[in-house]
Structure formats: structure tokens, C-alpha cells
Amino acid sequence: xxxxxxxxxxxxxxxxxxxxxxxxxxxxxxxxxxxxxxxxxxxxxxxxxxxxxxxxxxxxxxxxxxxxxxxxxxxxxxxxxxxxxxxxxxxxxxxxxxxxxxxxxxxxxxxxxxxxxxxxxxxxxxxxxxxxxxx
Amino acid sequence: xxxxxxxxxxxxxxxxxxxxxxxxxxxxxxxxxxxxxxxxxxxxxxxxxxxxxxxxxxxxxxxxxxxxxxxxxxxxxxxxxxxxxxxxxxxxxxxxxxxxxxxxxxxxxxxxxxxxxxxxxxxxxxxxxxxxxxxxxxxxxxxxxxxxxxxxxxxxxxxxxxxxxxxxxxxxxxxxxxxxxxxxxxxxxxxxxxxxxxxxxxxxxxxxxxxxxxxxxxxxxxxxxxxxxxxxxxxxxxxxxxxxxxxxxxxxxxxxxxxxxxxxxxxxxxxxxxxxxxxxxxxxxxxxxxxxxxxxxxxxxxxxxxxxxxxxxxxxxxxxxxxxxxxxxxxxxxxxxxxxxxxxxxxxxxxxxxxxxxxxxxxxxxxxxxxxxxxxxxxxxxxxxxxxxxxxxxxxxxxxxxxxxxxxxxxxxxxxxxxxxxxxxxxxxxxxxxxxxxxxxxxxxxxxxxxxxxxxxxxxxxxxxxxxxxxxxxxxxxxxxxxxxxxxxxxxxxxxxxxxxxxxxxxxxxxxxxxxxxxxxxxxxxxxxxxxxxxxxxxxxxxx
Numbered sequence: 001x002x003x004x005x006x007x008x009x010x011x012x013x014x015x016x017x018x019x020x021x022x023x024x025x026x027x028x029x030x031x032x033x034x035x036x037x038x039x040x041x042x043x044x045x046x047x048x049x050x051x052x053x054x055x056x057x058x059x060x061x062x063x064x065x066x067x068x069x070x071x072x073x074x075x076x077x078x079x080x081x082x083x084x085x086x087x088x089x090x091x092x093x094x095x096x097x098x099x100x101x102x103x104x105x106x107x108x109x110x111x112x113x114x115x116x117x118x119x120x121x122x123x124x125x126x127x128x129x130x131x132x133x134x135x
Numbered sequence: 136x137x138x139x140x141x142x143x144x145x146x147x148x149x150x151x152x153x154x155x156x157x158x159x160x161x162x163x164x165x166x167x168x169x170x171x172x173x174x175x176x177x178x179x180x181x182x183x184x185x186x187x188x189x190x191x192x193x194x195x196x197x198x199x200x201x202x203x204x205x206x207x208x209x210x211x212x213x214x215x216x217x218x219x220x221x222x223x224x225x226x227x228x229x230x231x232x233x234x235x236x237x238x239x240x241x242x243x244x245x246x247x248x249x250x251x252x253x254x255x256x257x258x259x260x261x262x263x264x265x266x267x268x269x270x271x272x273x274x275x276x277x278x279x280x281x282x283x284x285x286x287x288x289x290x291x292x293x294x295x296x297x298x299x300x301x302x303x304x305x306x307x308x309x310x311x312x313x314x315x316x317x318x319x320x321x322x323x324x325x326x327x328x329x330x331x332x333x334x335x336x337x338x339x340x341x342x343x344x345x346x347x348x349x350x351x352x353x354x355x356x357x358x359x360x361x362x363x364x365x366x367x368x369x370x371x372x373x374x375x376x377x378x379x380x381x382x383x384x385x386x387x388x389x390x391x392x393x394x395x396x397x398x399x400x401x402x403x404x405x406x407x408x409x410x411x412x413x414x415x416x417x418x419x420x421x422x423x424x425x426x427x428x429x430x431x432x433x434x435x436x437x438x439x440x441x442x443x444x445x446x447x448x449x450x451x452x453x454x455x456x457x458x459x460x461x462x463x464x465x466x467x468x469x470x471x472x473x474x475x476x477x478x479x480x481x482x483x484x485x486x487x488x489x490x491x492x493x494x495x496x497x498x499x500x501x502x503x504x505x506x507x508x509x510x511x512x513x514x515x516x517x518x519x520x521x522x523x524x525x526x527x528x529x530x531x532x533x534x535x536x537x538x539x540x541x542x543x544x545x546x547x548x549x550x551x552x553x554x555x556x557x558x559x560x561x562x563x564x565x566x567x568x569x570x571x572x573x574x575x576x577x578x579x580x581x582x583x584x585x586x587x588x589x590x591x592x593x594x595x596x597x598x599x600x601x602x603x604x605x606x607x608x609x610x611x612x613x614x615x616x617x618x619x620x621x622x623x624x625x626x627x628x629x630x631x632x633x634x635x636x637x638x639x640x641x642x643x644x645x646x647x648x649x650x651x652x653x654x655x656x657x658x659x660x661x662x663x664x665x666x667x668x669x670x671x672x673x674x675x676x677x678x679x
Contacts, residue, residue: 018306023298026302030302030305030306030309033306033309034309037309037312037313037316040313040316040317040320041312041315041316041319043316043320044316044317044319044320045319045320046320067319068316068319071264071315071316071319074264074268075312078268078271078275078308079305079309081275082271082274082275082278082301082305085275085278085279085301086298086301086302086305089282089294089297089298089301090298092294
């Protein structure tokens with residue numbers, strides 16, 4: 001029961017963070033989410049009927065199941081590496097972070113470059129090309 | 136070919152990808168190594184098709200551990216066919232990529248090879264936890280490929296797209312993992328052969344497996360969880376977009392076919408859910424494309440629509456439906472990649488795929504126009520191309536299963552698909568040929584450092600930048616923005632034959648498959664037989 005409640009709490013927190021603005025909060029949400037799912041994996045090993053593999057009694061029916069633990073280990077490594085990639089993406093090009101509605105003050109007077117490669121957002125610049133083709 | 140060799144499909148690209156990172160970068164060496172290895176893998180997959188064409192199932196427990204402990208690799212006709220087509224597509228798309236800017240970057244070859252290792256592993260594994268691992272092996276290099284760009288050519292749009300792409304994929308993978316955990320919790324195993332038929336008899340297993348299937352449907356972009364695909368894919372570079380279109384969603388579709396066939400035993404009670412969801416996917420996907428004005432976004436929405444068709448095969452189940460679905464899947468991968476490559480060739484040369492900005496391509500590059508035209512007609516399902524065989528057999532299968540509404544939807548959606556293809560045709564290939572705007576090409580050339588390594592300070596925002604005057608880089612640097620034979624001529628720039636060849640090769644394949652559809656159709660029938668009756672699959676894994 002403790003595991004179920006903890007997993008629920010973690011995943012609830014993750015959903016809350018996903019609904020916030022800004023990439024960094026989403027990354028934090030993913031950290032919570034992956035912990036929550038790892039606890040579900042642990043619980044899948046039947047923690048309520050199995051104990052630590054200590055002492056003389058090593059009956060496979062009552063000692064902890066090693067397989068979900070191996071799963072969790074794999075999942076932790078994967079989640080960790082993707083978290084790093086996401087943090088890089090949260091930093092790289094953060095001025096164009098469309099999960100963020102305001103531009104940080106210290107970047108405000110930075111001379112920007114046109115971002116949209118299609119020129120979709122630049123109706124003003126279209127006539128400058130001659131406008132031979134109606135968009 | 137014995138089962139022991141199956142591991143090579145993963146080991147060879149994985150190890151060579153690692154080796155290519157380690158050795159110093161020589162563009163030519165990397166490109167030759169990449170294309171050679173991909174060609175070898177494709178050849179191996181063809182041999183595998185030959186070995187399994189009579190319905191034999193090859194299986195091997197990695198490390199020769201006994202059944203239940205070993206990680207099983209299984210190959211039947213379905214996985215062998217998928218390996219062949221994914222191998223072929225990665226070869227053609229890598230060939231295209233070597234002709235564009237991304238081809239000169241250091242990390243293209245290693246990441247593509249690791250991506251292919253993940254795809255092959257996902258297609259071969261007989262264990263749902265390993266499916267999760269291989270999907271991650273496939274996704275991690277994709278995150279790098281998504282933002283891959285030649286130095287100084289990275290666009291912030293790529294990063295914005297990558298944020299969406301990673302967020303959705305990580306959420307989906309985590310959900311899939313939760314489903315695997317639930318399956319393990321109720322059954323005590325994750326090996327598909329041991330789980331065979333369990334979801335059909337035990338509702339708790341069915342619920343647990345449904346969590347995994349739902350996660351896979353997000354990856355496959357089934358309506359109502361399709362929104363990410365059409366927004367994320369067009370923001371990466373054209374070569375990578377074509378590669379992803381052929382490999383990513385298709386592994387998820389393959390897994391849905393496999394899991395539903397093995398774990399659910401094609402349970403008829405749940406099929407109606409699929410019929411409803413996939414009909415909606417067909418209709419909403421194609422309607423989404425109507426309002427779009429960029430070539431690749433239109434194609435991405437069509438991908439959603441076509442995914443509805445492909446998955447309809449599993450929703451109809453039965454030998455007829457499965458055969459049609461598998462044929463459709465293979466046909467679709469080839470045709471879609473061809474379309475992305477021909478529109479991508481235009482974008483690489485002219486710097487934009489916005490319809491109406493580039494016109495008259497058909498006059499300057501008639502060969503490219505032919506390639507696009509063939510693939511577009513094939514997508515819409517016009518004979519004599521493979522799309523006709525695929526759609527016709529799928530419509531027959533749905534009439535046979537008394538899903539008349541679905542059959543009607545298929546015909547109507549085909550017509551709208553044709554209209555959309557005509558829109559790209561008239562907006563890009565038709566029209567006066569003199570006009571070749573360089574406006575968008577200039578927008579690409581910004582003094583922004585390469586995507587991932589970009590220091591945050593050198594960025595702008597799309598909305599604010601719209602008001603700011605475009606830097607003077609426009610006129611002078613425009614010519615430098617593009618690859619291709621005719622970089623110096625801004626007006627009347629030609630795509631050239633070199634960039635056309637990959638799309639043309641795939642268009643030739645769809646024509647061949649249309650004219651000689653019988654061969655592939657009979658192979659798809661064997662594959663469908665293995666899915667409808669999974670005893671051979673289960674026994675091969677138990678024995679191997």
C-alpha cells in the first residue's frame with residue numbers, strides 16, 4: 001500500500017508539473033514520473049509477499065524478485081540520460097522556448113534573428129521579395 | 136540461416152556505430168562505412184525473408200540461456216519483411232542525407248547506425264521489456280539526429296520541435312514501461328511466448344497490456360493522440376524527417392500487431408475499439424492536411440491518416456485483414472519516404488517547402504516531378520502502383536468483415552488524399568518556372584552556432600523577430616544556404632539528378648510492387664498466417 005500511495009503521489013506531482021509553463025518544470029516532472037513508474041516496477045515484483053534475500057532461507061518464493069530490480073536499474077539509466085538531453089534543450093535556444101510565455105528581462109534587448117524558416121510569421125517581409133507569388 | 140545469427144542485426148550496427156564515434160572524422164570514410172553497413176544489413180534481411188518465406192520461425196535465446204531466462208530474438212516472415220524494408224529505407228535516406236548539409240556532420244553516421252540497431256532490435260525481440268529498451272535505443276540517437284545540423288546552420292525551430300518530440304516520446308516510453316510493470320505484476324513474465332493468449336482469457340492481463348498498447352498508439356500517432364507528429368516532424372531537417380517517417384512510427388505499429396496477435400490472440404471482443412479509433416484516424420488525419428500550407432506538414436498529416444489504414448488491418452484481424460494491413464504497412468513506408476525525399480530535395484535546394492513559394496519545379500526538374508507524381512498517386516491508391524493493391528485488398532477485407540462504414544471512409548479519404556497531393560503538385564511543381572524566391576533560404580543562414588551546442592545568447596524568438604528587420608545576410612548568403620549542384624544560380628535553381636535519385640529509386644520500387652504485387656502479397660499472407668496462429672511462434676521460442 002505504501003508503494004502504491006507513493007507512486008500515486010509522485011505521478012500526481014509529475015502531472016502538476018507538466019501542466020506548468022517552462023521546459024525546466026517539465027523536466028522536473030519527468031524526474032518525478034520516472035521515479036513513480038520505477039516504484040510500480042518494484043511493486044510488480046510482489047513486495048508484499050517477499051522479503052530481503054538475507055539469512056539462510058533462500059526459498060525463491062519468499063525472497064525478493066531480482067528481475068524487476070534489474071528492470072528498474074535499466075529504466076533509471078535511460079531516464080537519467082534523457083533527462084540530461086532535455087536539460088540541454090531547455091537551455092539551448094531558451095529564448096524561443098514556446099512552453100514559456102515571457103522572455104527573460106536580461107535577454108530582451110538582444111538583437112534577434114528571424115526564427116521561422118518559412119517566413120510564415122513575417123507578413124511584413126513578404127512584399128520585400130517581390131511578391132510574385134501570392135502566399 | 137540459423138537463429139544464432141539474428142543477434143548480428145543488432146550487434147553489427149551498434150558496434151560499428153560506436154567504432155565510428157571513436158575514430159577520427161573523415162567525411163568520406165564515415166559515409167562509405169555507413170552506406171556499406173546499411174546495405175549489408177538489408178542484404179542480410181533479404182536472406183532472412185528467404186529463410187522464413189514458408190512460415191518457419193527462427194528463434195534464439197541470447198547467450199544460450201534456457202527458455203524463460205534468456206532474452207529471445209525471434210524472426211518470422213513479418214519481422215523479416217519489416218527488417219528488409221526498414222533496412223532499405225535507412226539506406227536510401229542515409230544516401231540522401233550524405234548529399235545534404237547534415238551528411239558532412241560528424242555524428243550522422245554513428246547516430247543513424249545506433250538508430251538502426253534499435254529498430255532492428257525492436258523488430259526482433261520477443262520480450263516486451265526488451266522492446267522498451269530497444270525503443271529507447273532507437274529514440275536516443277533520434278533526439279540527436281533531430282537537432283543535427285551543419286555547423287552554423289542549426290535552426291531554433293529544430294530545437295523547439297525536438298522539445299515537443301522528446302517530451303512526447305519520453306512520456307510515452309514511461310507509460311509503456313508502466314504497462315510492462317503491470318503485465319509482469321499480474322503474470323510474472325515479460326516474454327511474449329509465455330504470455331501467448333493470456334490477455335484473451337484473463338481480463339486483468341488485458342487491462343495491463345492495454346496500458347502498453349495505448350502507449351504504443353501514442354507513438355504510432357493514432358487519433359486522438361496524434362497531434363505531436365504533425366508538429367514535430369516538419370521541424371527537423373528533410374533527410375532526417377524522411378528517415379523517421381520510415382522507421383519510428385512503424386516500429387510502434389509492428390509492436391501493436393505483434394502484441395495484439397500474441398497476447399490477445401486476436402480477441403474479437405475488443406476489435407470494435409480499433410475499428411472506431413482507426414477510422415477516426417484516417418478521417419481526421421486527412422482533414423488536418425487540408426488546412427496546411429507547408430509541403431512536409433501536409434505529408435505528416437497524411438502519415439497520420441495512413442496509419443489509420445495500416446492499423447485497420449489489425450482491427451479487422453482475420454487472415455484477409457492482416458494480409459492487407461501488412462502489405463499496406465510495407466507499401467506505405469516506401470511511398471511516404473519517397474514523398475518526403477522529393478519534397479525534401481526541393482526544400483534543400485530552394486530553402487523552403489512552403490507551397491506557392493517555389494513553383495515550376497516540374498519544368499526545371501522533370502525527373503523529380505515524375506518521382507513525386509508516382510509516389511503521390513500511389514499514396515492516393517491509383518493503379519498501377521502499390522497503393523492500389525494495398526487499398527483494394529484492405530477495402531475487400533473490411534467488406535468481408537462487414538465493416539461497411541470503414542470501407543466507405545477508406546474510399547472517401549483516398550479522394551481527399553488525392554486532392555491534397557494535387558495541392559502540393561500545383562503549389563510546388565506546377566506553374567511558372569522563372570520564379571525562385573531566395574527569401575527563405577536567407578532565413579536559414581543565420582550566424583547561429585550548431586543546434587545543441589548553441590549558446591543560449593545567440594537566439595531570437597519567432598514572434599518578436601518577425602517585427603525586426605531581417606539581417607543583411609539575406610541577399611549575399613542565400614546562395615550559400617543550399618546544397619546541390621546549382622548553388623550559384625539563385626534564379627532557376629535546379630534540384631539536379633543527384634538529389635533526385637533517392638526519391639526516384641523508391642518511386643520505382645512502388646511501381647514494381649504495384650505491377651508485381653503478387654510476390655509481396657503472398658509473403659504478407661504467410662506473415663499474416665503466423666500472426667493469426669501463433670503456435671509456430673510460441674514453439675520456436677520455447678524450443679530455441
